[in-house]
Amino acid sequence: MFLEKLEIQGFKSFAYKNKLIFSGSISKDKKGLTAIVGPNGSGKSNIADAVRWVLGEQSLKMLRGKKSEDVIFSGSDKKGRLGLAEVSLFLNNAENVAKNKDLDQKNDSDLDKIINTCSEIVITRRVFRNSESEYLINNTRSRLSDIQMLLAKASFGQKTYSVIGQGMVDNFLNSSIADRKDFFDEATGVKQFQIKRDHALNKLELSYDNLQQVEMLLSEIRPRLKSLTRQMEKLKKRTEIEDKLKGSQINYFGYLWQNISQKLNSANKSYLELEKIKLSKEKNLENLNDELNHIRANDNFQKINELQPLIRDLSDQKNIYQKKLAKLEIELETQLESRGQFDLSWLNGKLSELKLELENINLEIESLQKNRSNQEEESLKIELSDIEKELKQSAQIQEEIRHLNKEKEENRNKLTRLEAVLEANINARAGLNFKNLKEKRKNFNLEIENLNKEISELTDKYDKKESRNLSEELRVLQEKIGTLNIELQQINEKIQKAAKSGGKEETINSIVKNFLQKLDKIETISDFKEAKKLLKEAKEIFQEEIKAVLTGESDEDARRIQSLQQEIIELTENRQIINEKISQNNNQRAKIKEEINVVLEKKSRLEWELVTIEQDLKKEDIEKENNLNSDIGSIKQDLRAQAEKLSRLIPQNKSNQLLEKKQIILNKLQTCHFKNSALEEKIRLLNEQREKTATEIEEIKIKIQKGQTKFDTFQIEEEKIKLSEKIANIEKEEAALNNELDDLNQAKEEEKNQMFACQKKIQVLQTELTDYLNNLNNLKIDATRQETRLEDLENNIRNNNLSLNEIESFPEEETIPDLNVLQKNINNYKNQLEQIGGIDEETEKEYANTKERYDFLFKQTDDLDKTIKSLEQIIKELDVKIKERFDKEFKIISEKFNEYFQILFSGGSAKISKVMLEDLENEDKKKEKEISDYIETGLSKAEAEIKLASDEKMRKIKFLKKHNAVGLAGIEIQANPPGKKIQSVTMLSGGERALTAIALICAIISANPAPFVVLDEVDAALDESNSERLAKILDDLSNKSQFIVITHNRASMRRANILYGVTMKNDGVSQIISIKLDEVDINKIAAR
Structure with a gap:
């Protein structure tokens, strides 16, 4: 792996986008050397800062700034400031990919896959003026830790020899032994393991912290869980008693329900039957009343009433005619006796009788009226x-x-x-x-x-x-x-x-x-x-x-x-x-x-x-x-x-x-x-x-007035015959009417008997109806009483939280249950429930949640214990690996340091030695002291031991963080130039310190070469001869690492494969000029 290209835009003085293409692998045994030259203030050191920054440097002091936006181009008189700074580092990884192509990469991490499969790795870092920053690997956003791990796997580092800037050589020698330890962690190639160890320690600390929190939660939950467990046992017992109570109540109420329902149904059935009989009796009574009304409405009474006046009239007429006939007979006899002489006195008497009769008739009429x-x-x-x-x-x-x-x-x-x-x-x-x-x-x-x-x-x-x-x-x-x-x-x-x-x-x-x-x-x-x-x-x-x-x-x-x-x-x-x-x-x-x-x-x-x-x-x-x-x-x-x-x-x-x-x-x-x-x-x-009569009186008066004294006997006889005929006719008519009246009276008597019979039947039916109404009323009262009992029973059932469906579907038992025993059982169960007491309805849910939470936390403790054991095992393995590699690489570096020191100083000696941490105090004594300290705070010995046990794990983490795997406190450097015996490197001159630091850097590069190394004017304090020696050493080391040297030294320029010049115009922007020195005579350039 080597640096192939560097792109800079907006970083410090590089306002425009600039690309630096490096020599890379010149031959099979050479990685090449690139020299960057330019006048002071042109911005050539900004290239080293850009490399350091893109590799993840977090110290603004190392970048020669105070805040993050200081790395962004701040503008000039002719160029405005920018809002973004971006640097991309292109690493050629083709050699590593070819080497690892046959390896099984299924279980590799994402970073391992990038290193083993990507022929080019691009690391990019951006920063904005609002202090937001981005890290990218192959244009994919990543975390800083991912970049650090990637660089550590590839033997890069921010604090190591990969980028050595101005003043770092002298600072390295003047730094404390503890600061040198970090430098040597990267130099020996154990930085990636240290990062893994630190991550494991952080996880272990977090696991211990989580375990402690889980145990605290468990300690809080256990008492509540015990209480809930006891309540659940009570609830279980209460449930069993409630089931028994419910069974007894169902038997008790079910029997009462069936009994009352049967009585109610029987009463309703009897009521319906009596109602039918009552309706039938009422119908019969209605028929009898109709019959009685029909008898009463019969016209026999009317006919009798009509005939009676007729008979009375005929009888009256007959009496009148009979009286007249009697009078005529008397008159006839008188006339026969008097031989035709008219008796005036008789007529007067007759007149008086008629007047008297007339008055009687008038009185009777008035009386009748x-x-x-x-x-x-x-x-x-x-x-x-x-x-x-x-x-x-x-x-x-x-x-x-x-x-x-x-x-x-x-x-x-x-x-x-x-x-x-x-x-x-x-x-x-x-x-x-x-x-x-x-x-x-x-x-x-x-x-x-x-x-x-x-x-x-x-x-x-x-x-x-x-x-x-x-x-x-x-x-x-x-x-x-x-x-x-x-x-x-x-x-x-x-x-x-x-x-x-x-x-x-x-x-x-x-x-x-x-x-x-x-x-x-x-x-x-x-x-x-x-x-x-x-x-x-x-x-x-x-x-x-x-x-x-x-x-x-x-x-x-x-x-x-x-x-x-x-x-x-x-x-x-x-x-x-x-x-x-x-x-x-x-x-x-x-x-x-x-x-x-x-x-x-x-x-x-x-x-x-x-x-x-x-x-x-x-x-x-x-x-x-x-x-x-x-x-x-x-x-x-x-x-x-x-x-x-x-x-x-x-x-x-x-x-x-x-x-x-x-x-x-x-x-x-x-x-x-x-x-x-x-x-x-x-x-x-x-x-x-x-x-x-009045007419007759008038006639008599007329006769009296005319003095008629004679009556015609023949006329009297004739009138007598007529009257007799009239009387006979009237008697016949009267007899006929009397016969008809007798028939009507007989029919009337029969109807009267029928009426009396109907009335008796009606009376009997009314009595029966009254009895039926009384019985119906009693049945209705009984049905109402049963319905009321049924309603009360229903309310009682609901008050006991029972379902009516269960009660109504209660089967009829052949044997009648003992209600007293059932009632006694119900009271007994209720007393038991009262003794148990009420249990919150949410208890079961709370118990389930608490038990579930307790089981979850208990499982978490198992998982955390397993995680802790796994992390402890990983840390132990890393500690072994780190110690073995550090000791091995440290020995090689120490030998190479002495070798390169003798080359640069033409003699003398130099070495590096480890300063180990002092042994820990006796753990038992320390533990007794800590217990005594806890007791002094007011805790008992048992409480102090518990407190100490809880702190022991965290103390172990602190111990592991404080003491690295090697047990190294720092690195001591000893350098003795030829003919001198120096007690401390601080006593060396500036040139000697520079040569000593260069010798140590060359030893590290030789022992654990990095893919590339950036040297920013590390030869500034060297004279011509020492510069030649350094150039020769760099040329020899270029077969292991790629060198980018920022220098003013012609010796370094002469050995460079590519030469970049950095200039700055009036606009304050740095520009880069590149020259391939293989095609140019470097001596001519140097002569100029």
């Missing part, structure tokens, strides 16, 4: 209006009842949930203090007594309210009965008039009197049951007596009795409605009593639970006792609210009763219309009769 059923119709209309108002109020009441039922259902659900919560709280409060329990029992009993009083007051209040309602109904009924009583008395008077025998009259009076006396006794609710029996007896009595009366001859009385029968039927229907209402009220009361019984049962159950708690529970803290008081207070308030709402309940069937009552009144109204029509017809007939 006054007493006809318009009054009854108006009262019924008023009653109908009142009922409609009651229906509206009933609708409002029904809405309020629905709202109250909804609230009652919500309160019942709430009460059920509170019971479940209370039951759960009772199960959870397993440690109640016995003394506190006694006090609690006393308060609890007091609360129960208060509840009993409230229930009793609620029952009394309800009974009173129900009594008031029934009393109101009885009052309305008694008013009806009073109205009926008045009407019956009127009928009784007419019956007395119509009866032909006193026995019947007394019988009817007795019946009516007894009936009225019995009705007067119905005043309170205690007599109400007897009222039903009395009404039934009254019905039977009236039916029998009315049938007896109907056998009489009075048609008017018969019609009135028929009307009375209709009223009795309506009264019976009212009685049935009241009976139904009483039954519904009884059912409603039974429901409320049942709810009160439920409350009592709850009270009994609370008492039983209190006794159970008193027997089983032992301990409970004050906080749980307060919670129990709060729960009991909530239940008490809910029970009171429930009782208040129950007390405000109104029978739900009042609306239906009012609707039925409205229908009955409408029927009565229609009957009144029929009666009114009949009365109007009777009034019309009476008016006609009155008109006829």
Whole structure:
């Protein structure tokens, strides 16, 4: 390897790019010599500085500058400054590549590959004015250490003989023995190994430091890892217990879930079945009501009502005709007796009778007009209006009842949930203090007594309210009965008039009197049951007596009795409605009593639970006792609210009763219309009769006025015959109508029986429906209770962090689990979990991270230990290699130094010797001293030993850095010119020092030749003869190294192969001129 070319641009005085091409290998045995000459100040030494700078020199003092930008061309009067300095060194490496081409280069480093494969190596260094710098190897950016290692492998160096500048020869001799040691490291060729050793030591120090940090981290992590390990063991145990707890809870809650679900499904199934039956019964009831309405809507009643006026009219006409016929017969007899003489007095009597009859007819008409059923119709209309108002109020009441039922259902659900919560709280409060329990029992009993009083007051209040309602109904009924009583008395008077025998009259009076006396006794609710029996007896009595009366001859009385029968039927229907209402009220009361019984049962159950708690529970803290008081207070308030709402309940069937009552009144109204029509017809007939009578009176008056005294007997006979025919026709028509009326009455009786049968069926169905509704309500309450228990169970399941899917999918077991055992296991597991205590959820993650970090750091310690052992082994191997090579090369250099010294001085002697480091103090004594020093600082002996052990490794590194592989402290130079005995080289003259340094440099080059050597005016202090001797030595050494000599000496010029001249013009820029001395006579140039 040799220097082939040097390119300089912007470096110091070389503003422009300049190339210096060197001789290189002139022949097989010659590397060549290049001389650079020029006047002082021309910048020829800048070439040596450029070579030193591109080889990585960091000392600005060696480069004759103060800061990095001083090496950049700073400008002149005619040339501005530059911003960049760049120097490129071209090394020819073809010989080395050819030598190593057959070697295996797979495991070579990058630098080794460059040295062994690149025929040309270009090293470039750039610097900018902002102090940024770049290093390049073959135009690839590199580090300074890479360039240093490359140069060390090629036997280059910044501090060695590769570049020897002005004053360095004298400084070398005047330097300390330690500074000479660095020079000899490069001179002996161990610099590359020293660099590797230094790198290994730095890595070893870093590894020791990292190991110490890792051990510190491990010492910090170990206690935490032990704590986390213990917690993980607890967590593992807790997990096992939680699994067991979960299994027991799944069995416990699963069985309860299945049990409650089965009960709920059974209740829902029963509810649906009863609902279907209820709908069927309701359908049947609707059909019966339709049938009853159809019977009521039958026109037989209307036909009877239509026929009765006709029969009455015919009967009236027949009576009139019969009276007329009787009168005619009397008149005829009188005429026959008086033989045609007219009796004026008879006519006057007849006239008086007719006037009296006319007045009676007028009075009857007025009476009928006054007493006809318009009054009854108006009262019924008023009653109908009142009922409609009651229906509206009933609708409002029904809405309020629905709202109250909804609230009652919500309160019942709430009460059920509170019971479940209370039951759960009772199960959870397993440690109640016995003394506190006694006090609690006393308060609890007091609360129960208060509840009993409230229930009793609620029952009394309800009974009173129900009594008031029934009393109101009885009052309305008694008013009806009073109205009926008045009407019956009127009928009784007419019956007395119509009866032909006193026995019947007394019988009817007795019946009516007894009936009225019995009705007067119905005043309170205690007599109400007897009222039903009395009404039934009254019905039977009236039916029998009315049938007896109907056998009489009075048609008017018969019609009135028929009307009375209709009223009795309506009264019976009212009685049935009241009976139904009483039954519904009884059912409603039974429901409320049942709810009160439920409350009592709850009270009994609370008492039983209190006794159970008193027997089983032992301990409970004050906080749980307060919670129990709060729960009991909530239940008490809910029970009171429930009782208040129950007390405000109104029978739900009042609306239906009012609707039925409205229908009955409408029927009565229609009957009144029929009666009114009949009365109007009777009034019309009476008016006609009155008109006829008046006409007859007028005729009689006319006859009297005319004095007619004779009647035609024949006319009377003829009129008698006509009247007899009319009477016969009327009797036939009356008989036909009576037959038709009998048929209609018979049909009416059949329809009445059918009506009674339908009403009985309806009553039975209504009773059954009431039972079904009660059962449905009970089933709904049971289903709601089960749903509430299921919801509470679901909340309990969620509170225990269980999944509903696991509970719902719980298989049905053939054997019923022991819930007490499961509950005991659950409590036991929970107690164990409480003893273990809570563990942070992040513990497992923290343990995993800590364990992972600990394992990683522990592995790092193994890796660092291996690295440290490997580095220590490398350092040992390098130390052996360095020592062997240094000793070998040092011996050769010492011999060559003496040889070249004798050549230059023509005798004398010189040698170099190693100055070794003193032996280390006894390690044991030193260790004891350090321990005592640590103890003086306040540490114990054990702590001092630990501290010493931690510092021992770092002390070892410091020792290895301080003591090189050779154990060399420095180099001592001894030189004795001929005839002199010098104690120190500092006593030599300037020329002698120069020759001595040159001799040592030549010895080093001879022993370990560098690829090239730059000598900057090292011969400046030599005379002509010594210059010749130096030139001859350089010429001899040129077969080992390439020389670039900056000189003023003609002897060096004469032996140079290439001569470069450096000049500087007025612009302050250095320029280079080259001459190949092989073609020029050097003597001519020297002569000039």
